[in-house]
Amino acid sequence: MTITVIRNADVAIAWNAETKQHEYVAGADIAFEDGKLIFVGQGYAGPAEETLSGSGLMVMPGLVNIHSHPSSEPMNKGFTDEVGTPGLYNSSLYEYLPVFRPDAEAVSDCVRVALSELLLSGVTTVADLSMAHPGWLDLLGESGMRVCIAPMFRSARWYTKNGHVVEYAWDEKAGEKAFAEAMTLIERAEQHESGRLFGMVVPAQIDTCTPQLLKDSKDEAKRRGVSWQIHAAQAVAEFHEITRRHGFTPIQWLHEQELLTDRSIIGHGIFLDDHPLTPWHTKRDLDILAETGTTVAHCPTVFARRGITLKHLGRYKRGGVNVGLGTDTYPHNMLDEMRLAAYLARTQAQDPRSLTTTELFEAATVGGAKALGRDDIGRLAAGCRADFVLVDITHPMMRPARDPLRSLIYAAGDRALKAVYVDGTKVVEDGEVLTMDYRQAALHVHEAQQRAEARVPELDWAHRPAEKIAPPTFLWR
Template sequence: MSSTTSRTATTRIANLDHVVAWDDSEQRHVYLDGADLVFKANEVVHVGPGYAGPVDGTIDGKGFMAIPGFVNVHSHPFSEPANKGLTEEYGSDKLGQSSLYEYLTVYGLNPEDAGPSTQVAMSELLKSGVTTITDLSMARDGWVDQLAKTGIRAVVCPMMRQGVWFTKNGHTVDYAWDEKAGEKAFENSMKTIDEALKHPSGRIGGMAGPAQIDTCREGFFREALQEARKRGIPMQTHACQAVVEFYEMVRRHGKTPIEWLEDIGVLGPDLVIGHGIFLNDHPQIHHPHGNDFERLRDSGAAVAHCPTVFARRGMVMNSIGRYMNAGITVGIGTDTFPHNMVDEIRLVCYAARVFTGNYKMGTTRHAFEAATIGGAKILRRPDLGRLAPGTKADFSLVDMSHPYMQPSHEPVRSLIYSASERAIRHVYVDGRQVVKDGKVLTIDVEAATAGLIEGQRKRLATVSQRDWAGRDADGLSPPVYGKKDRLPQSRPVN
């Protein structure tokens, strides 16, 4: 399968088995069978059967399903790929089972290794059908151009903060504050956002990013929100992501994180809450003296939901069905490795059902819509996350003949619960093919992986210098099995 390369050409993908199309009159996705998907340059011009207009090239779509590109609203491609093999099943026993305070600061990559790590993450995202990524990283030189070269549509959210957390004993968290460093980070973040908004690719957007609710002061949040509104972009922060954070905000202010965000005037339609798990009524929080859910619902703020990183440590949102049924906008992100959006969508469903004991609280529609139209709404991009005339030509083609897609009685379910990214064969962003036959066309994955391996190796060599207890990598994250030079000599067989 190939695409027409001219940026003014009209391309028809003909006779697709299925298209997950957007019905604007009913405001929902629908199946169209035996349909054509036609796009001119980077814009969809027709979705439906029997297109008879002029085209510059035709692609045979028989045997494929077209789905809208997934919109990922929360990801850390700078650091997370290097945590593979280290943080899958470890957290801090005495710090709410979180991995934030002992592990994040110890394992994070050196800044010079951000490029290869990001490229590996982008290759995984593209192969799993993500066409738009929100990248929460620290501002760095060359970041915007690096993202653009991968071919993905990206929103940069340069994280900035005034304080950093640390632990000296594994059971308490302290904060080191540096207002001057915060001012510099703020300035660099705004410069990066402005660079992104002016990027000639037209595929890079921006989002203001005060990093965490417990590492930024009230004035910092207000100024960030002011700058976001000035640029017409949203703002995202990590909040309600840890038991320690919840009680730290109560200790400081006598308010839950949600109450404090509301009190300082930033809990509203411009805010995206990264994670939003630990509200006062969450079963892992005993704080009956509040109404966080109702405040969140009424505020118009959105939530970026990333199930895998929390499920690894026994934590889960309560629940995507409850949030979305109440009208809260929810998007999905890949906060950790692997950067596989289909796996996240599946886990969203399973985790919600297990946690609530109710299979209706994490339906396929909840998760698929959060990963498409929910994410698009968060990014203020009604031209993303759906396939209809006038939307961007961001989509994936799913191989309906893949064994894991068969039987194909309900194709979206077959993709999410059985085939996952294995059946996603071709991906287009802005009308250009970026994945062909399951291979990323825009990234040298082998070279990027080699750089990632070397970056992790360098960082692991100095783990003991950053760990409060002086442990090395294996001491902090013990391997599944110990190593031996040899096995005991076997007995002779008679």
Template sequence: MPGTTVIRNADWVVAFEDGRHVYKKNADVAFADGVVTHIGRVDHAADTEIDGSGRLIMPGLVNIHSHPTSEAMNKGFLDELGSPKLYMSSLYEFMPLFRPDEEGRRACVEVTYSELLQSGVTTLVDLSIPFEGWLDLMAQSGLRVVAAPMYRSARWYTRNGHVVDYEWVDDGGRAVMDEALAYVDAAVAHPCGRLSGMVAPAQIDTCTGDLIADSFAAAQERGLTMQIHAAQSIVEFHEITRRHGKTPVEWLDDLGVLRAGAVIGHGIFLNDHPWVHWPQADDFATLKASGTAVAHCPTVFQRRGITMNTVGRYIRNGIPVGVGTDTYPHNMLEELRNALTNSRVISGDPFDLRTSDIFNAATIGGAAILGREDIGRLAPGAKADIVSVDITDRAMMPVRDPLRSLIYVAAERAVRDVYIGGEQVVKDGVALAFDIPDALSRLQAAQRRAEEQFARLDFAGRTHDEASPYTFGVR
């Protein structure tokens, strides 16, 4: 079997058969030329033999929503910070003020890509403001990356901490949209063969209706998906209802973009969310009928006491749901755990969301949202995007159901090796593409520089440690 690699006698394999994931025990996984060729027993010798004993072999995870250029630097600053007069969101008062410079942005990306790989992610949607060298970093990472350069018609800010204002550009965002589409086209054409594109008007409240509609048309013309942040905060819900007399979901529907081929980033605040009190709409039914997908990222919201109502309900009703890592840690397995916990807490029902549901969302669900049938699964003909988990790790043991041990307890600590298109990108738990200690050192320095400029940007002139005090006083 020339050019074939076989993982021999894995204790557990998450294989894809008859349209669903199944466990196989004591099975081999063979791959060649970047694709899976066989799952079961391989009787012939292979060019490369890997011992699968003591391992769970599973498909790489598909992450449909992430912000690698900024979020890694927010560690230690936004962990327990919200705006009390803006419904506890930190989007408007704090996030625009604590931001990386150019060197910090590159360090953020290197750290984030490495963290994602080490938590089993093999396909990533990167929602970032594009910068020089961005696509090169994607290619260097070894990930399958969907480049989603964000653009908008206005920036948000606050002058007083309780009112959000918007500064609109004269052309409605056309120039930055054109630049973003050029990045999308360059990603699709990139010679590494692992990059693709997504059209990404940034937020529903920072984009004109024309920009959103034209963005969806541009995505459809290219055969791509469009993603927009919507229904992500109470501030945004009130802003859209104030402007249009419609909920965010209703307005997107009126614009003709609430359709298959569109993704709503977060989609939390529908009219029936208990915080909203807007009974005149039926957003859930509208969303359910539309075919629009939702990117669920529980960790960033749970820090501020916010959660979807509920992701289990969305999935049961056939709304396409994928999973993302909107914030640090960029740990996809922890996002799955948080999704399970939050859905059960808000519903009061341990059966509201099952482990199989959220694992499907993070694999075949995310793949379907991206229009892919060759990722998020282990089956002959699928891409050899493979994660090897050490089930003898103490956080995994005792092992009765390996995915439960991985998601509820071990997370990235048990991930040992990752392959993308048959190429190894994580070895012994360490991502290979970047010098991680160096990237972390540069990120640390960038965080110090961001602290220095914070007071200059803040409307109230607060220092970083006044806005986000340390856990204990510093003497």
């Protein structure tokens, strides 16, 4: 196999196995072969069939995104930027999520748009939480990314008939059937010719799944040796629903059912028993998450749009909770998500020291990798997959580059990304995705949104047109 060496990079963010931390290495060489890193450090003296200059570059590990919905979210741009149901604590889940949906024709283009945006922001591994759709696996293989396929299933769908009460339409047999189909998809993903797909078991939401479906799905995840993720503690209405049904908070009820382990991921995990919007008579939730090794998938943007946020990320980290990051919504820009996560954590704590950039980057790399059960991604070290990002540290927005990672996250963002590699193959170069036609897919999503807008009145409980639910910024003439 061909050995490629990036020679004398200005800086690399390398993994120190002894300290179990990332560190800056100046004048670094990075060698890789057959999709795997074989050397990260200074003074590589081995063979090299191809040599690339690292001058002016920072090499960093590819980012790991553990919670994303590529098949639907790109089309919501312009629809859900400012909506939230007042009678349901400003959540957009129950009233608006069901009415702004792409049709079957649009799904593949939504996926291409989301994955392109993720690649362009340095993500090399993503967990795709979607409902199963035709051609899904081949589409993910086409992207060139490393993808954790996470087909969602549930026993009920939620809806509202008045904007202040959430109701559930239960079909337990359909949930069991979707669960079985999801397991078949995971098996097919792990056998995919790309070699970059792997699986995760995902019962969709805590309030839409029967206790038996949750137990069966967790048992199956353990049997297969894969992670298990569920949306929980993501809405005030859901918190109240679970306490009404079971007398426990969402986190405590999952714990009572023995569903929380070091391979469990809570999608969002915002509304704990000590959150200001959901005060409970206990103060145990944070400790439960830490003691069980459960990961929280933190996705700040989608909630910040509704005036909602975690209280606060630094507190979770200090409490011993493993945290990974995700892009639950558009734009699928992981660097933007990281910046917002830091700012929200510090404003909520009223303390600029509450969350360090070190902790933030760990969440976006090794924290996410740990949640997915992977020790070969999210870090630059010999033996790991050759998933990495080249950052142009000569870019004006990276200057001054006293601390290049801070310059990237808090200033330059994706504008400074030079190239992205997955399994040693270049998939992004100079702002262009090499595996998919991002521009054409974005055009198709634009057209699909117009089709979806026409269907909104028939899907909405009050039969309102889209412009009534989500008025434009200015009147059109």
